[in-house]
Amino acid sequence: MSNSVPEVSTFGTSTPESHSATALSRILHVWRPQRSRLITGLILAELAVCAGLALMGQAGGRIAGAAIGVSAGYLLLRLSGIGQIVLRYSERLYTHDAMFRALADLRVWFYRKLAGGAAAGLGFQRSGDLLSRLVSDVQTLDNLYLRILVPLVSAGLTLPIVLLVWFRAGVGAGLTAGALFAVLAFVLPLMGARLSRRFGPDILKAEADLRVAALDLTSGLREARAFGAEDVLAAAVTSRQETLFRAQRRQQIRMALMQGFAGFVAKAGVVVILCATAGILFPRTPVIAGLTALFVAITALEGVTSLGRAGLLSGQVAHAARRIVEVADHAPPAPEGTAPLPASRELQLENVTFRWAPDRAPVFHNLTLTLRQGERVALIGHSGAGKSSLAALLLKAASPERGKILLGGTDITTLRDDDLRRQIAWLSQASHLFDDTIRGNLLLGRTDLSDKELWSALEQARIANVIRDLPDGLDTWIGEGGSKLSGGQGRRIALARVLLSDAPILVLDEPATGLDAETERAFLETLNVATEGRSVLLIAHRLTGVEKLDRIWRLEDGQVISIAC
Numbered sequence: 001m002s003n004s005v006p007e008v009s010t011f012g013t014s015t016p017e018s019h020s021a022t023a024l025s026r027i028l029h030v031w032r033p034q035r036s037r038l039i040t041g042l043i044l045a046e047l048a049v050c051a052g053l054a055l056m057g058q059a060g061g062r063i064a065g066a067a068i069g070v071s072a073g074y075l076l077l078r079l080s081g082i083g084q085i086v087l088r089y090s091e092r093l094y095t096h097d098a099m100f101r102a103l104a105d106l107r108v109w110f111y112r113k114l115a116g117g118a119a120a121g122l123g124f125q126r127s128g129d130l131l132s133r134l135v136s137d138v139q140t141l142d143n144l145y146l147r148i149l150v151p152l153v154s155a156g157l158t159l160p161i162v163l164l165v166w167f168r169a170g171v172g173a174g175l176t177a178g179a180l181f182a183v184l185a186f187v188l189p190l191m192g193a194r195l196s197r198r199f200g201p202d203i204l205k206a207e208a209d210l211r212v213a214a215l216d217l218t219s220g221l222r223e224a225r226a227f228g229a230e231d232v233l234a235a236a237v238t239s240r241q242e243t244l245f246r247a248q249r250r251q252q253i254r255m256a257l258m259q260g261f262a263g264f265v266a267k268a269g270v271v272v273i274l275c276a277t278a279g280i281l282f283p284r285t286p287v288i289a290g291l292t293a294l295f296v297a298i299t300a301l302e303g304v305t306s307l308g309r310a311g312l313l314s315g316q317v318a319h320a321a322r323r324i325v326e327v328a329d330h331a332p333p334a335p336e337g338t339a340p341l342p343a344s345r346e347l348q349l350e351n352v353t354f355r356w357a358p359d360r361a362p363v364f365h366n367l368t369l370t371l372r373q374g375e376r377v378a379l380i381g382h383s384g385a386g387k388s389s390l391a392a393l394l395l396k397a398a399s400p401e402r403g404k405i406l407l408g409g410t411d412i413t414t415l416r417d418d419d420l421r422r423q424i425a426w427l428s429q430a431s432h433l434f435d436d437t438i439r440g441n442l443l444l445g446r447t448d449l450s451d452k453e454l455w456s457a458l459e460q461a462r463i464a465n466v467i468r469d470l471p472d473g474l475d476t477w478i479g480e481g482g483s484k485l486s487g488g489q490g491r492r493i494a495l496a497r498v499l500l501s502d503a504p505i506l507v508l509d510e511p512a513t514g515l516d517a518e519t520e521r522a523f524l525e526t527l528n529v530a531t532e533g534r535s536v537l538l539i540a541h542r543l544t545g546v547e548k549l550d551r552i553w554r555l556e557d558g559q560v561i562s563i564a565c
């Protein structure tokens with residue numbers, strides 16, 4: 001149980017402001033495909049504001065005209081009324097649609113980055129924190145467009161229009177109301193933004209901490225029960241929940257104060273124009289110009305009161321952008337090329353030096369080895385020697401610091417990732433089973449396999465009989481992470497999935513984990529047959545003697561010692 005989520009930083013020594021600016025510009029860059037939609041949304045928003053101003057201005061003018069016996073047509077009033085309703089509806093629809101598309105693009109971009117760097121150090125990132133970044137941080141960014149950019153740009157475009165109307169009610173009143181509009185639209189948001197730079201990260205941080213604790217509690221419930229630690233874990237969740245509530249309460253109080261103050265400034269602006277209309281403080285204005293200005297002031301000033309709150313949100317938005325970009329940049333995926341797939345399936349490591357993180361000791365130092373096509377090699381070594389790390393390197397799930405990895409003489413960084421993945425099937429130590437049926441887990445989206453082939457792979461993995469006895473057979477739902485199966489059963493389904501792949505090279509990391517001694521022997525004997533004709537790298541702590549092998553590699557101190565069988 002950690003106390004709080006470690007925050008990853010890849011921005012070197014620059015200031016938080018420059019972090020945010022960089023992060024926000026990266027996010028806007030990701031949104032570029034939606035640019036025309038986002039800009040159309042902005043234009044519609046401004047047109048809706050203009051229609052609203054025209055409606056209120058017309059209404060004020062008509063009321064004043066009626067009072068002094070001047071009549072005018074109602075066509076413009078009707079048009080602006082209908083126009084405002086239609087434009088406001090279209091703007092809401094369009095801006096939200098554009099935003100959801102932009103957020104969807106951002107999630108896909110973030111997910112791709114995450115997948116690309118999944119093994120390259122992101123294994124250290126807490127899954128609750130990653131989930132928080134993927135869900136709440138991305139969601140927070142809808143404020144950037146809907147609550148910050150759209151109203152701010154609209155306020156900038158509206159200011160000259162309202163100034164024109166207000167100046168007709170007198171220069172003094174126009175200047176004062178214009179200044180109050182600027183305070184609401186620009187000064188208060190700026191003050192809010194400065195304030196939120198300090199407090200903005202609190203809520204996101206508290207949310208991430210709470211998610212980590214809640215995930216810890218749910219995924220570790222069995223251990224918590226076994227060790228009687230439910231109360232401790234539940235207390236950790238409660239305490240983080242309280243921290244989040246406190247941060248949210250503080251934010252709401254700041255928002256309420258800001259809204260109250262902005263409302264007060266807006267009313268002051270209305271009073272200024274009212275005074276000018278009544279001839280108090282300012283020279284009396286013609287009644288039609290005065291009432292038109294007054295009605296425009298009511299709607300224009302009211303429309304910008306929420307910008308102060310948007311300013312208070314900006315710190316949160318900037319922090320969310322930073323957190324998303326930090327993770328996306330944390331582990332750049334290994335480079336990918338377009339070289340054609342070589343004919344040979346020989347795998348070679350040439351003087352490979354590798355470490356998982358710059359502050360970690362190297363796992364391999366100048367490692368050189370060759371797995372020949374069709375060869376069956378066991379890789380043994382003590383825990384932590386680097387057996388799984390070698391598998392991660394071969395799969396390009398991690399990249400060497402120095403040296404080359406070659407497939408048939410071609411550097412794997414010059415091959416397409418998809419091509420490489422089709423050549424090497426990997427049963428990792430932590431193979432994941434999805435919350436799906438057994439069939440769904442075996443197929444993983446493939447449509448080219450018959451039930452006969454699925455059963456054959458399950459036979460080879462020594463799990464077919466167990467599945468035949470289940471009421472729903474292949475359609476049995478196995479729960480999150482295969483929670484409705486025993487550890488050994490889940491492992492064998494994961495192995496069946498690997499055996500279904502056509503890859504000519506198999507990397508099997510401890511395939512017999514979770515099996516009893518007798519089943520293990522039978523299983524390894526079957527494996528000898530099931531993997532015939534393919535290159536096999538069998539990673540194990542110990543060998544049982546039944547494995548059919550050409551060579552054994554012992555991994556020691558970052559070097560491989562080859563032992564003939």
Ligand SMILES: Nc1ncnc2c1ncn2[C@@H]1O[C@H](COP(=O)(O)OP(=O)(O)OP(=O)(O)O)[C@@H](O)[C@H]1O
Nearest residue numbers: 119121123356363382383384385386387388389390
């Ligand atoms: N994703 C990762 N990020 C950072 N370090 C890692 C990661 N995976 C492994 N390591 C570190 O690399 C070293 C080699 O680990 P590796 O898992 O390759 O060993 P192993 O021989 O497979 O061990 P075991 O037999 O216990 O599975 C260890 O010191 C481990 O802490």
